[in-house]
Amino acid sequence: MMEENTPFWHALELAWTGDGALSLHSIRLLDAMQNMIGLSNQRRSEIESRFEEEVVYDLTRAGFGCGDQALAAWVGTLTFLDDPASQDVARAMGKAALVSGLSKDRWSSSYSWMSQLGLGDAYAEGVWLEGEDAGELARVPALLVPVAQKIGLITEDEQ
Amino acid sequence: MADLDVDKMLEPEQILHASMILAVESENVQDDDLILKVQEALSCDSSDYDAALSHIEQHRDGGNWGGRSEAVLHRSRERLREAMDSGTLPSEGPLADSLNTLIGDDDDDGEIDPFAELGVSSSNGGSFGSTPVASDDPLAAFMDDEDDDDDIVDESGYFSGEQPVNSEEEEELVVDSEPTVVEPEEEIPEEPEQNFSPIAGYEMLMSTCWIDGILDPAEAKLLSRKRAELGITFEQHLEILRNILESSS
Numbered sequence: 001m002m003e004e005n006t007p008f009w010h011a012l013e014l015a016w017t018g019d020g021a022l023s024l025h026s027i028r029l030l031d032a033m034q035n036m037i038g039l040s041n042q043r044r045s046e047i048e049s050r051f052e053e054e055v056v057y058d059l060t061r062a063g064f065g066c067g068d069q070a071l072a073a074w075v076g077t078l079t080f081l082d083d084p085a086s087q088d089v090a091r092a093m094g095k096a097a098l099v100s101g102l103s104k105d106r107w108s109s110s111y112s113w114m115s116q117l118g119l120g121d122a123y124a125e126g127v128w129l130e131g132e133d134a135g136e137l138a139r140v141p142a143l144l145v146p147v148a149q150k151i152g153l154i155t156e157d158e159q
Numbered sequence: 160m161a162d163l164d165v166d167k168m169l170e171p172e173q174i175l176h177a178s179m180i181l182a183v184e185s186e187n188v189q190d191d192d193l194i195l196k197v198q199e200a201l202s203c204d205s206s207d208y209d210a211a212l213s214h215i216e217q218h219r220d221g222g223n224w225g226g227r228s229e230a231v232l233h234r235s236r237e238r239l240r241e242a243m244d245s246g247t248l249p250s251e252g253p254l255a256d257s258l259n260t261l262i263g264d265d266d267d268d269g270e271i272d273p274f275a276e277l278g279v280s281s282s283n284g285g286s287f288g289s290t291p292v293a294s295d296d297p298l299a300a301f302m303d304d305e306d307d308d309d310d311i312v313d314e315s316g317y318f319s320g321e322q323p324v325n326s327e328e329e330e331e332l333v334v335d336s337e338p339t340v341v342e343p344e345e346e347i348p349e350e351p352e353q354n355f356s357p358i359a360g361y362e363m364l365m366s367t368c369w370i371d372g373i374l375d376p377a378e379a380k381l382l383s384r385k386r387a388e389l390g391i392t393f394e395q396h397l398e399i400l401r402n403i404l405e406s407s408s
Contacts, residue, residue, distance in 0.1 A: 103372050131393075
């Protein structure tokens with residue numbers, strides 16, 4: 001799984017890149033997210049190490065970690081995973097991705113992303129037309145907006 | 160003329176097969192529905208499609224067609240042209256436009272020049288060894304040079320990449336025989352099955368589907384159907400996919 005194509009990497013981006021600092025609130029939110037998605041300590045450390053090397057070392061601090069607000073809002077959308085329809089939505093999103101045209105890179109990154117949320121199997125079934133026919137994707141849940149942007153389902157303007 | 164006989168000879172399944180070959184080998188044609196439209200225009204059913212697809216999978220050899228890809232593509236183009244000329248397929252309208260795009264211009268389409276590949280100039284019609292070559296048939300050199308009895312078309316009327324090209328003999332068959340590609344008594348024995356495991360065949364098909372860099376619904380549907388036919392589980396599919404992605408990265 002590519003570290004940069006994961007929801008936890010996205011969370012780190014929200015936390016850090018607001019002003020180049022990480023607040024205590026953000027640290028707690030990241031802990032909460034780790035528990036909610038069942039991310040192992042080892043995997044988290046791999047992602048954070050890579051993130052530090054790729055992103056943090058190039059940041060210039062300009063505040064006290066204001067990114068925690070955006071992170072809090074996004075972590076709040078993780079409740080979508082408790083929705084019984086989340087698997088169906090993931091399947092529909094897979095089908096929508098297929099219809100829009102899916103390159104190898106987009107498949108790899110989006111499958112990696114969805115897998116960390118426990119939605120990888122349903123998403124793959126939607127992409128590869130496996131099992132029951134996936135329904136239409138009415139709207140993209142806020143939790144999945146970042147990956148929907150990665151695969152070109154929505155643009156930043158459409159958020 | 161031989162062309163007229165060829166027209167009579169062409170079966171819808173052969174035309175469908177030719178169009179599928181060109182679609183598989185085309186880098187430019189992106190119309191997912193084209194084959195479906197051809198299939199409908201020819202009144203071919205899904206079993207014809209499956210038979211042609213199976214044949215392509217057996218003989219495509221990763222696009223090499225047993226070293227005779229140029230001949231196979233050339234003959235496929237001829238067949239589509241003939242089908243359009245004879246009215247079997249429409250010669251005007253959107254489908255005809257798509258087919259013309261599929262056929263392209265094989266005289267100057269940027270594809271590999273077999274003469275150039277062999278270090279023989281084809282610019283002036285030239286010759287291959289001591290055999291004169293008709294200037295309008297870049298494959299004549301190969302055809303004249305072959306002296307065995309095999310034919311590029313198998314008993315089903317499909318192209319066979321493993322078998323040498325011999326257009327003269329094919330034309331003789333067309334002129335002298337009943338309007339079938341191969342007379343029953345001269346049927347070529349069933350080719351030995353290639354030792355492709357279902358997994359290897361599926362992997363090849365998946366690679367082909369992603370050859371243009373984009374997976375589309377028609378390709379996903381095709382792969383889904385092949386999984387069911389070959390008894391490949393979705394988990395195996397994901398494993399094969401992972402291997403392909405790792406090897407291409």
